[in-house]
Amino acid sequence: MQIIDLQPDMEEAIAQTATLLIEGFRQHWKTAWTDLDSALTEVRESFGEDRISRIAVDQSGKVLGWIGGIEQYDGKVWELHPLVVDAAHQGQGIGRSLVTDLAERARERGGLTLWVGTDDEDDMTTLAGVNLYPNVLDHIARIQNLKGHPYEFYQKCGFVIMGVVPDANGLGKPDILMAKSLVRGGSRSRS
Incomplete structure (x- = not known):
């Protein structure tokens, strides 16, 4: 596997990436x-x-995963958006490699922080289906993963939960906000 830039003239890779995006978000994020x-x-x-677009490909050029980055705050902050890995290749380190690669590309461009929003539209965590007000931080401190929500994957990649937007996707459907430093110690990927 190698990670390369996805370019506007790579029509076959673009088509594979778009198909991967549909398939990867179909199960839990029906509105994507x-x-x-x-x-x-x-x-x-x-x-x-103001974007970074990288794909993981196998030796034949098949797209195994895609990650995007969006520059914010004059390049000091980058949003990870989106990340998708072919279901048949999940659990093989491709997602983690893509996150590590995006972090490096953002750091090369002067980025200090990388953040991601991880919606919970399907009651996958204890933050969903409840009124998070007025004690939002208490709910975050007690979060539990009920159905394989990706926030734990991002924690393994060095991200921390920095907040939540209650009801971002409708009543009881929050967006969990996570971030990691690209330059400070203590937020490197954990094994």
């Missing part, structure tokens, strides 16, 4: 990319100057 047009639009938007 539901058709090829919306997925292709998302992939093509990743080619902007």
Whole structure:
């Protein structure tokens, strides 16, 4: 496997990436990319100057995973958006490698922080389906993963929960906000 830039002229890889995006988000994020047009639009938007777009490919050029980064705060902060790995290749370190690669690319561009929003639209954590107000921080401190929510994957990649947007996706459907430093010690990937 190697990680390379996804380029605007790589039509076959773009098509594979869009299909991967639809399939990867179908199960838990039903409102994400539901058709090829919306997925292709998302992939093509990743080619902007303020973006990073990287794919993991096997020796034959098949796309195994995709990660995107969006510059914010004049390049000091980068949003990880999105990350998807082919279901048949999950659990093999591809996602972690893509996150590590994106962090390095963002750091090279002057990034200090990398953040990601991890929606909980399907009651996958104890933050979903409840009123988080007025003690939002108490709920975050007691979070539990009920159904394989990706926040634990991001924790293994060095991210910490920095907050939550209650009801971001409807009543009881929060967005869990996570971040990691790209330059300070203590937030490197853990094994």
